[in-house]
Amino acid sequence: ADCKYKFESWGSCDGSSGTKARQGTLKKARYNAQCQETIRVTKPCAPKTKAKAKAKKGKGKD
Secondary structure, eight states, rough: OEEEEEEEEOOBBTTTTEEEEEEEEEEEOOTTTOSSSSSEEEEEEEHHHHHHHHHHHHHHHO
């Protein structure tokens, strides 16, 4: 990766999509790489929500 970004902290979880997002600002581009000035990345929310779902399933079986 020839594009280095400075990222802000992760945003709150979007319940409808199950993901959270953060934005990065271009800090350094190496080898004249074509880099976007800002990028937005998303990732699934923390596994805490999954753990809660599993716990509910476990109670249902009992």
